[in-house]
Amino acid sequence: MIETNDPNLRCWLDEANDAACDFPIQNLPLGVFTRRGEDTDRRRVGVAIGRHVLDLSIAWPELCPDLAGLGASLFSQPTLNPFLASGRRTWTLVRNRVSRWLRTTSAELRDNGELRVRCLIPMSETVMHLPVEIGDYTDFYSSKEHATNVGMMFRDPSNALLPNWKHLPVGYHGRASSVVVSGTGVHRPCGQTNPEDAPAPNFGPCRLLDFELEVGFITGPGNELGRPIDVNHAHEHIFGMVLVNDWSARDIQKWEYVPLGPFTAKNFATSISPWVVPIDALDPYRVRTPRTEGDPPVQKYLDGAWDWNFDLNLQVGLQSTQMRERGDAPAIISRNNFSLMYWNMCQQLAHQTITGCNVRPGDLYASGTVSGTTPDSRGSMLEICWKGTQPLTLSTGEQRKFLADGDTIIMTGACHRPGLPRIGFGEVRGTILPAIGG
Ligand code: MN
Numbered sequence: 001m002i003e004t005n006d007p008n009l010r011c012w013l014d015e016a017n018d019a020a021c022d023f024p025i026q027n028l029p030l031g032v033f034t035r036r037g038e039d040t041d042r043r044r045v046g047v048a049i050g051r052h053v054l055d056l057s058i059a060w061p062e063l064c065p066d067l068a069g070l071g072a073s074l075f076s077q078p079t080l081n082p083f084l085a086s087g088r089r090t091w092t093l094v095r096n097r098v099s100r101w102l103r104t105t106s107a108e109l110r111d112n113g114e115l116r117v118r119c120l121i122p123m124s125e126t127v128m129h130l131p132v133e134i135g136d137y138t139d140f141y142s143s144k145e146h147a148t149n150v151g152m153m154f155r156d157p158s159n160a161l162l163p164n165w166k167h168l169p170v171g172y173h174g175r176a177s178s179v180v181v182s183g184t185g186v187h188r189p190c191g192q193t194n195p196e197d198a199p200a201p202n203f204g205p206c207r208l209l210d211f212e213l214e215v216g217f218i219t220g221p222g223n224e225l226g227r228p229i230d231v232n233h234a235h236e237h238i239f240g241m242v243l244v245n246d247w248s249a250r251d252i253q254k255w256e257y258v259p260l261g262p263f264t265a266k267n268f269a270t271s272i273s274p275w276v277v278p279i280d281a282l283d284p285y286r287v288r289t290p291r292t293e294g295d296p297p298v299q300k301y302l303d304g305a306w307d308w309n310f311d312l313n314l315q316v317g318l319q320s321t322q323m324r325e326r327g328d329a330p331a332i333i334s335r336n337n338f339s340l341m342y343w344n345m346c347q348q349l350a351h352q353t354i355t356g357c358n359v360r361p362g363d364l365y366a367s368g369t370v371s372g373t374t375p376d377s378r379g380s381m382l383e384i385c386w387k388g389t390q391p392l393t394l395s396t397g398e399q400r401k402f403l404a405d406g407d408t409i410i411m412t413g414a415c416h417r418p419g420l421p422r423i424g425f426g427e428v429r430g431t432i433l434p435a436i437g438g
Contacts, residue, residue, distance in 0.1 A: 004028070004099040005284055007421055011102045012110040013120075016050035022414060022424020023048040025102050028095060029240065029275035029425075030056075030080055033126045043078035043129050046121075047098055048275050048426070053126050054098070058119040063101055063108060067093075079133045080218075080276065084239055085361035087221050091239060095280060128274035130181040131242075132218055132362040137179055137270065138352060139214075139246055139262075139366045140171040142343040146371035149383045166296050169343035169351045171368075174246075175267035179364060181274050182428040188405060188435040189268040191252035201255055205435035208250035208388075209403040212369040213316050213379035213411055215338050216244040217345045218276055222359035229353040231304035234346035237359060240276040243314075243411050243428040244366045247271070250382055250402065272364070273411075273428040281423050285311045285415040289344045298347075301354050305346030312338035312425075314370060314413045316379070321406030322396040330410055331394055333384055336377035338370055338413075405434045 004026065010017050011025040023029065033046045033053055044057040060071030070090070074083045083090070101109045109116060141147055144161070147170075151160030164170065180186075188209055194201040217238050223229050229237055246266065253265030289309045297303075314337065317330030343351075348365060369379040378384045381402050385391055388401040403409070413425040 002280055002283055004095055005281065007419060009099070010104045011049060012104050012106075013050045013052065013102065016102075018050075019422065021050055022422065022426055023050060023275075024421045025049065025099060026421040027277060027281045027423045028098055029277045029281070030083065030131065031275045032079060032129045032131045034129065035121060036125050036127055040129065041078070045075040045077060045080060045083065046126075048123070049102055051123050053121045053123055054102075055119040055121060056098075059101070059109065059115070062115055062119070064097060078129075079362070080131050081133050081362045084132065084218065084220050088236055091220070091278065092280070095278060128181060128183070130179065130272075131274055131276050132364070134176040134179050134364045135360045135362055137174040137176040137364045137366070138171050139174045139266070139368065140169050140343065140348050141368040142169050142341050142348065143368055143371050143379070144342040145340065145373055146369040146379060146383070149371060149378065153382070153387050166342070167298065168302070169348045171348070171352070172261045174270065174366075176364070178268060179270045179272060182271055182430070184269075184271065184430060185433045186247055186269040186271070186430050187433045189249050189252065189264070190435050190437060191249060191264050192255055193251040194255040195251060206249035206252055207402070209432060210248045210250050210381045211316070211403065211409045212246035212248055213314060213334060214244040214246050214366040214369060215312065215314070215413065216242045216272060216364050216366040217279070218242065219349075219359050219363045219365070220361055222361060222363070223353055225358040226356040228301070228356060229349050229359065231302060231346050231350035234305060234349040235279065235308060237349060238279050238345060240278045241282065241425070242276055243273040243413050243425050245271040245409060245411055245428050245430055246366055246369070247430070248380070269430070270366070271428050271430045273426050275426050277423060277425055282310055282312070282415060284420050285417070285423065287311050287339050289347075290340055290342065301350055302347050304350075305344060308344040308346045309339050309341055310415065311417065312413055312415050314338060314411065317410040317412075318394070318400070319408045319410070320394055320396065320398055320404065322398060323394060324408070326396065328395045330408070331392070333392060334376065334378055336370060336372035336379065338367070340372065341367060341370070403432050405432050407432050
C-alpha cells in the first residue's frame, strides 16, 4: 500500500477524520483558489483537507525551506499546469510532504498558530477556479450500458452496439475553451434543429437540453509526437481525476452530427469539479475492467492495464427554480458506479496515442456518459426519461423530459468501502440560464 493511503493515518484537523468527509488526509486533492473578495489574478494552488483549503503557495516555502524555489514555481501559479508538467516523481514528493504536515504525529504546522492562520482557510471563505488550463479535451463513449441505451433508442434494439464499439474506445476531440469550473452558469445554446426531418431546418434555442454524468482524468508531462503511450505505462501519465458534466443539446446533435460527429451540440460548455483527486489516492479502490464471455479479444496495444477501473460511486441531483424557492432538496435522479466502464482510462490513452498523437500537461479526457444496468442508474436525461417518453415528476409537481431554464444539476462522487477512508470528489454543479439571442 502507498504510505499516504494508510487508513490509520489521522489528521490534527479533526473535521478531516469524520467518516462522511470527502477530503480526509488520504485524499489531498489539488485545486486553484482565491480568498473571497481577492482579485482573480491572485489565484494559487491549494489542497483540500476537511472543510479547509491549505494554501500551498504559503505553506510550502515555510515548511520546505530546502525546496522553497520548487514551491514558488509550482504553487504560486494560476493553474496546476506547471505542477502537472513536473511529473510523477514531484507529484509523489509533494503528496508525501503534505501528508506528513497534516498527521497527528506532526507538530510543525499544527503548533504554529501564526502560520496556520495564514495558510489554512475555511472553504466557505474561498472561491474555486478552473484548476487547469486545458489544452485539449477528448470525450470518450466507454459505458456499454450508455452506448446500448442510445443504440436501442436511435437504431436497432437487437443490435444496439455498432460493430466497432467492443474493439476500440470510441471518442471525439471536444472543445477545451468552454470547459468551466463548477458553479458557472450555462446559457441554453441556440442552433439548428430539424425535429420532423423537414426539407429545411429551424433555428432557435435548444429544446432538448441534457447533461451527461462523466468522470475525467488530467494528464501530466505526456509523450513526444509520434511515440504512442504503452497501455501498461499509461497510468504514469495521469495525475488525477475530476467529475465532468458534458452538457449536450440533443436536438442540435441529431441534425448536425452526420457524418463527422458531435460539434456545436457539445461545444457550448463542459463543467468540471474544482478538486483534482490524485489517482494515487484512489489506488485502494482500483478494480478489474469488466469483460464477459463472448466479448471479443482486443488488439495488442489495448490488451493491458486490466485493473484500472475504479469503484467510484456517482450521483446526480436536479433542483428546479421552484424547488430552490420552496427549499426542497434536489431530487436524486441517478445513482451509479464508475466500475462498470468497458474501456478504462489507460486503454483510452493508449488508443488516443496509438497514431503518435501527443498528450500535453493539463489535457482533459472524459469517460463518456456513465450509465448503469438499472433504470435508476442512467447518466443522462435522454436515458432517464427514455427519449421523453417517461417524464420525471419533481417534488413541486413539475415535469421534466429534458432540462428547463433555472434547473441546477449537481453531480457528486466518492469512493467508500468499510475499512477504507472515503475519497470524495466534492461536486460539479451548474445552472441552466436562458438562451442569449435566438
Ligand atoms: Mn459526453
